[in-house]
Structures are given as structure tokens and as C-alpha cells.
Amino acid sequence: DGGITQSPKYLFRKEGQNVTLSCEQNLNHDAMYWYRQDPGQGLRLIYYSQIVNDFQKGDIAEGYSVSREKKESFPLTVTSAQKNPTAFYLCASSSQGSPGNTIYFGEGSWLTVV
Amino acid sequence: SQQGEEDPQALSIQEGENATMNCSYKTSINNLQWYRQNSGRGLVHLILIRSNEREKHSGRLRVTLDTSKKSSSLLITASRAADTASYFCATDNTGGFKTIFGAGTRLFVKA
Numbered sequence: 001d002g003g004i005t006q007s008p009k010y011l012f013r014k015e016g017q018n019v020t021l022s023c024e025q026n027l028n029h030d031a032m033y034w035y036r037q038d039p040g041q042g043l044r045l046i047y048y049s050q051i052v053n054d055f056q057k058g059d060i061a062e063g064y065s066v067s068r069e070k071k072e073s074f075p076l077t078v079t080s081a082q083k084n085p086t087a088f089y090l091c092a093s094s095s096q097g098s099p100g101n102t103i104y105f106g107e108g109s110w111l112t113v114v
Numbered sequence: 115s116q117q118g119e120e121d122p123q124a125l126s127i128q129e130g131e132n133a134t135m136n137c138s139y140k141t142s143i144n145n146l147q148w149y150r151q152n153s154g155r156g157l158v159h160l161i162l163i164r165s166n167e168r169e170k171h172s173g174r175l176r177v178t179l180d181t182s183k184k185s186s187s188l189l190i191t192a193s194r195a196a197d198t199a200s201y202f203c204a205t206d207n208t209g210g211f212k213t214i215f216g217a218g219t220r221l222f223v224k225a
Contacts, residue, residue, distance in 0.1 A: 004156075035215075042202060042217040043157075058212070090156055100145045100164075100206060103213060105156030 002027050006091050006106035012114050013078065013085060021076045021109045023091035032074040033092040033103070036060060043090065049074055050096075078111060086113050118146070118186075118203040118216035126222045133190040135219040137203030138183075146179055147204045148188050151218070157202065160188075195225040 004025045013019045025032065031050050035043040045058030049068040063082025068074055074093075078085045089109045094101040121136045137146070145164050149157040163170045163179045163186065170177045176189040190197055200218040 040220075043215040045212060045214075048212070088154075092156075100162070102147070102159045102162065103149075103157075103204075105158070107156045108154070110154075 004091055004093055004104055004106035006089075006109050008109060009107070010110045010112075012112050014114060016080045018077055018079050019111065021078070021089055021091070021111070023074045023076065023106060025072050025074075025091075025093045025104075025106075027093055027095075027104060028071070029093035029095050029104070030071070031094045031096060031101075032068065033094075034058075034064070034066065034074070034076045035090040035092065037088040037090060037108075039088075046076065046089075085111055087111060118205045118214065120201070120203060120216045120219040122219060123217070124220045124222070126224065127193055129193060129195055129223055129225050131193055133193050133197070133221055133223070135188045135201050135221070137186045137188070137216060139186075139203075139205045140184065143181075143205045145206050146177075146186050147206075147213070148175075148177060148186075149202045149204060149215075151200045151202065153199070160201075190221075193221075193223045195223050197221060198223045 007022045033048045034046040044060050046064050047066040049055035052071050065077045091106045092103045094103045118137045118139045147162045148160045151157045161172050163177050174191045179186045200220045202215050202218045204213045204215045
């Protein structure tokens with residue numbers, strides 16, 4: 001089945017650690033996104049990529065990094081510079097840039113700092 | 115940055131009743147979309163309405179758009195317990211790339 005796979009579903013991070021969240025899509029979509037969602041809140045855009053080997057910062061990129069070496073993959077690294085990383089992270093994709101195009105979401109990853 | 119704001123923040127109704135959620139936004143848009151999120155899951159696209167459309171239907175869903183008031187509404191008719199979820203509006207401003215999501219309305223349908 002076509003879709004977006006995020007892993008792991010649950011992740012615990014110690015203070016000072018970097019962690020990487022995986023996102024893979026087999027929808028052949030050009031555009032991919034990472035959003036952060038805090039409890040009871042909306043989605044905030046971290047990074048987005050319109051094409052392979054290119055990505056742009058979203059509204060809350062500080063403390064995060066991404067890569068887009070392959071069309072189907074868009075991993076997100078939460079670095080130790082992100083002071084409050086505990087949140088629900090959602091990866092998404094769309095066939096082209098999002099305006100007017102449906103965005104498809106993965107099932108999300110919960111990150112907790114311990 | 116531009117953002118859709120949903121109203122109410124939370125809504126509790128009985129099964130069989132209609133549920134209406136509203137979204138207001140700040141700048142001109144090309145499209146407005148509604149998404150649904152079950153607790154702890156990803157978002158699922160429900161419906162898209164373009165700026166030149168005023169109303170759109172999909173099953174038990176009816177979406178209206180009033181660009182003069184910069185607002186949209188989502189009506190779910192004959193609600194079911196399975197409709198319990200958070201509902202988000204998302205807007206694409208003219209000339210922009212990003213889709214901006216509101217904070218959502220949490221709907222609880224009591225059986």
C-alpha cells in the first residue's frame with residue numbers, strides 16, 4: 001500500500017543527545033514536510049523540501065536539521081540545541097508544493113526527553 | 115504569519131446531532147482545506163474548497179467559504195461517535211508555498 005512510514009513511533013531522548021526520526025514515502029511525491037505538534041495545539045512547520053537535495057526552513061527550524069538525499073526519504077534530526085523537544089512529530093508529503101494539493105501524513109512519532 | 119483559527123476550541127454533542135466548526139483567516143487565499151486527526155494519529159484530508167467556490171459537499175460533510183469575511187465553516191451532519199476527533203483548517207495564501215494549519219477544534223460525539 002502507498003503511504004508514509006514514520007519510525008520509531010515512540011522515542012526517548014536523554015539531555016544532550018541528538019536523535020533522528022525516519023520518514024519514508026512511496027507515493028512518488030516531490031514535496032515533503034516535517035511538522036511539530038504540541039499537546040492540544042496545531043501544527044508548526046519545521047522544514048520542508050520541494051525537491052531532492054533541496055530544503056528550506058519553516059517557522060521553527062532552530063535546533064533541527066534535515067536531509068533530502070533521496071526522493072522517498074526525509075529524515076529529521078532533533079539536535080541537543082533544541083531545548084524543548086518533547087512533542088509529537090508529523091512527516092508529510094504532497095505531489096507538488098502544498099498550495100492546492102492534498103498533504104498526506106504519516107502516523108507520527110512521539111519524542112520524549114528523559 | 116497567516117493562520118486559520120478554528121472556533122470553537124472544543125465541542126461536545128450527542129450522536130445524531132449536527133456539528134459546526136468555523137475557521138477564520140487573515141490574508142487572501144487560493145484554497146482552504148479541512149483535515150481530521152484522531153488522537154495520537156496523523157492528519158487525514160477531508161475536503162478542499164477553492165477561493166472561487168462558495169460551498170462544497172462530501173458525504174455528511176458540508177464546507178462553506180466566505181472570502182469577504184475570510185471565514186469557512188465545516189458542518190458534519192448526523193454525527194456519529196466515530197466522528198470524535200480534532201478538525202483543522204489549513205490555508206494556502208496567494209503566492210505562497212506553505213500550508214498553514216490552525217489550532218483545531220476538538221469534537222467529542224457522545225453515544
